[in-house]
Amino acid sequence: MDKTPLPVQTPEHGARTYRRLLSYALPQWPLFVLAVLGFMLFSFMEVTLIAVTELLLDAVGAGIQQGRGFLSQFVAGHFPGGVMPQDTARWLVPAAMLMIIVFRAIGNFVGSYGLAYVARAVIHQLRTELFEHIGQLPSSYFDRFTGAFLISKVAYNVEQVTNSITKALKTMIRSSFTAIGLLTYLLMVNWKLTLTFFLFVPIIAVIVSVVGKRFRKLSHRIQNTMGDVTHVTQEAINGYEVVRMYGGRTYENGRFQAASNANRQQFMKLVVADNASVSVIQIMVGLATAVLVWFALAPGMVESMTPGVFASYIGAAASLAKPIRNLSEVYAEIQKGIAAAESIFEVFDAPKEPLGGDLALPEPVTGAVRFEHLGFRYTDKGPPVLSDIDFSVESGQTVALVGASGSGKSTLVSLLSRFYEPTSGRILLDGVDITQVPVAALREQISLVSQNIVLFNDTVYRNIAYGELGSKSEAEVMRAVELAHAQEFIQELPQGLQTVLGDNAQMLSGGQRQRLAIARALLKDAPVLVLDEATSALDNESERHIQAALAEVMKNRTTFVIAHRLSTIESADRILVMDQGQIVESGTHTELLAQGGRYALLLRQQTGEHLG
Structure with missing residues (x-):
């Protein structure tokens, strides 16, 4: 698992990440537009419902008069004498309120459904593309990151993107239109009073910006700790037999509790930042409303308003608190989504394994393999794993690779299959450099049975x-x-x-x-067969059957056999003894025994162990 610290991300980088995320929604643009229209309808009806309270209060008594009312002037002007009788207002105002509520509900449903559909389509596309990309990453990537962390990205991190699309966009669109509508209404009723609100906008913006950065940092930490939880869980489940046989339950429980507790602590920090910011913003909006009311009650202000206009104005001002609070929460949700998207796009941006060239192998492939001065390191500054490996294998030959664990046997055949790329030298198959052949075409020529x-x-x-x-x-x-x-x-x-x-x-x-x-x-x-401890899990009787079957299958095939039990490779055409990434001996079983070198020593050690 790679524990490299995450680089510091600038706001510009976050904006690019979010735009990249939203680009996945482009194929669903008709539904997205429909969702926006639905939320616009909801917001318009929300403001209209507050404005209608003016008619409700002005209707008390002698009915709605054209007078000084903001909305009353328009409504009452359609009746004789500029007055809507109270009996008419009694059924017309409730009917209008009911109709507004119905349209508001329709707008909310259309907007919510449309945006949820878009979001789930994006999540599906992200998950499938991420899964496909992981399947094309080079082996070196899997050496750095555990499978549990990649699973966490597919299952957890992608899901976190949902809120930044569904909840965040829903709130942003709906609350933005509602706030704009309420501010428009307030400005139309009394623009001087409304300017009071704008004095507090910079303070709220600073709070939102600071909290958003904190959210993004904490979201990265939560995703990492969630990866730890997944990793510990996967290991404990996969290794349950070892855990039980060696009394590891207490140890694994401790590991899991530590990982889960770290995840809990980061979540609680997120909760503190979230609720503290919401509370501060609520106080600021409340303060702005109080100042507005103080100004509204000043001499000369209320005289220009009817009781209905004044009540609806204060109601609209008070209602501004909710969309502003929601918009402050949106930024935090977007930051969490950006943090999740960044971790996903890091995988997308990781280079895929090389696809190879466009040269075709000769047909049919005979399986002649040539290793030319091959060298390999897992990292540029790491120690050499293979050094100056140079030998040829004729078509149909069986070559056995023996040596102590870590001598480079499995790495050598992994280079043949291009799971890794050599740092020096090259490998030829039927005289063609395998890096010049499409990797899929190369692997079609190789069968693998590993331990x-x-x-x-x-x-x-x-x-x-x-x-x-x-x-x-x-x-x-x-x-x-x-x-x-x-x-x-x-x-x-x-x-x-x-x-x-x-x-x-x-x-x-x-x-x-x-x-x-x-x-x-x-x-x-396939013409090339790789057997990496292929009979290691077999009992003696099964092994005899398999060895007989393999002897038949290996005819006319180039076979590489990696074996620790030397008795299984005595019939190989050639045996290569490896030590510390180099070939130290080469020959047949008989020739190597006659040399009395490393191979003979290994054989004597194994024979002695069996006899003991």
Whole structure:
């Protein structure tokens, strides 16, 4: 897991990130426009409902007169003598209020649904693109970041983006239009009084800006601590057998509690910042309202208003507090969304693994491999993992790689499959530099059976005929099953080949899982075969079956065998002994024994261990 501190992000960078995020909503622009129109209708009706209270109060007594009322002048002017009788106002004003409420509800529904649809479409697109991009990242990226942290980005961080689109935009659009409408109404009624509010706008803006920066920093920390929670959980679940056998429950519980508590602490800091800012802004708006009322009650001010106009004016001024408070919260939500989006776009911006060149391999590929002065480091300043590896493998030969753990055997075959790129030298397949070949075309020529068995939560059949192998016929699948000596135990499964294996096929033994992986490699029928401890999980009887099957399959194929048990590679055409990233011995089993060097020593040590 990479613990590199996050760089300081400027407001300009945050704006670019948010614009990039909103660009995902462009394909849904018709619904977005509909949502905006819905919220505009809601806001207009919200202001209109407050304004109508003027008519409600002015109607008390002799009815609505044209007089000095702001809205009353317009309404009463449509009646004889400029007066709406009280009997008429009795049913007309409630009917108007009901109609306004209905249209407000319609506007809110249209706006909320439209924006939620847009938001979920964006989340779906982000998740699918993120998942696809992760699948194209180089192996070095997975060396730096654990799977749990990437899962957290897909599951948690993407979800955090929802609020910055749905809740934030909904509040911003609806509250902005409502605030603009209320301010417009206040200015039209009495512009001198309304200017009082504008004295407090700079103070509120400063508070929102400071709190927003704090929110963004805390949101980054929350996402990191959530990654820790996911990481600890995944390790404890995947390694539950080790946890129980070695009494690790208390230790794992402590790790989880520490990770969860760190996440809780960051959330509480977020809550403090959120509620403190809201409270301060509420006080500022309340102060502005109090000052406005103080001015309104000054001599000469109220005389220009009817009781209805004055009441609706104060009501509109008081109602401004809610949209202003909501707008202050929006900035915080947007900052949280930007923090989540930044972590997602960091993955998007990570370079994909090289696709290779456009040269075609000769047809058919024979499997002749040449390593020319190959060198490799995991990082530019890291120690050399491989140094000056130089040898050739003829088509159809079997080459065994032996040596102590960490000597570079698995790294060497990983370079052949281009999971990593060499730092010096090159690898040729049938005389073609593999970096000049499309990586997908290269991997079509290589089958891999590693000691890390990967089986998916799918049927046995789909685990063997996986991915592009799904086009293989059932007869070819059955032939691979027979060669891998897997037919007997598959027939004993509840639904045979159609049995769903579950999470990582825990219902199968290690040897059975290994044989399914071998069957998958056999089905691929590639000219180059890599066996990385392919028989390590098998008992002696199963191993004899597999060795017989592999001996048949390895005919006419270039095979690289990595083995710790030297007894399994005695028949190899060539054995390479590796130590600290270099080839220290090369030859057949007989030749290396005669030399009495490192290979002979390793063999004697293993034989002694077995005899002991």
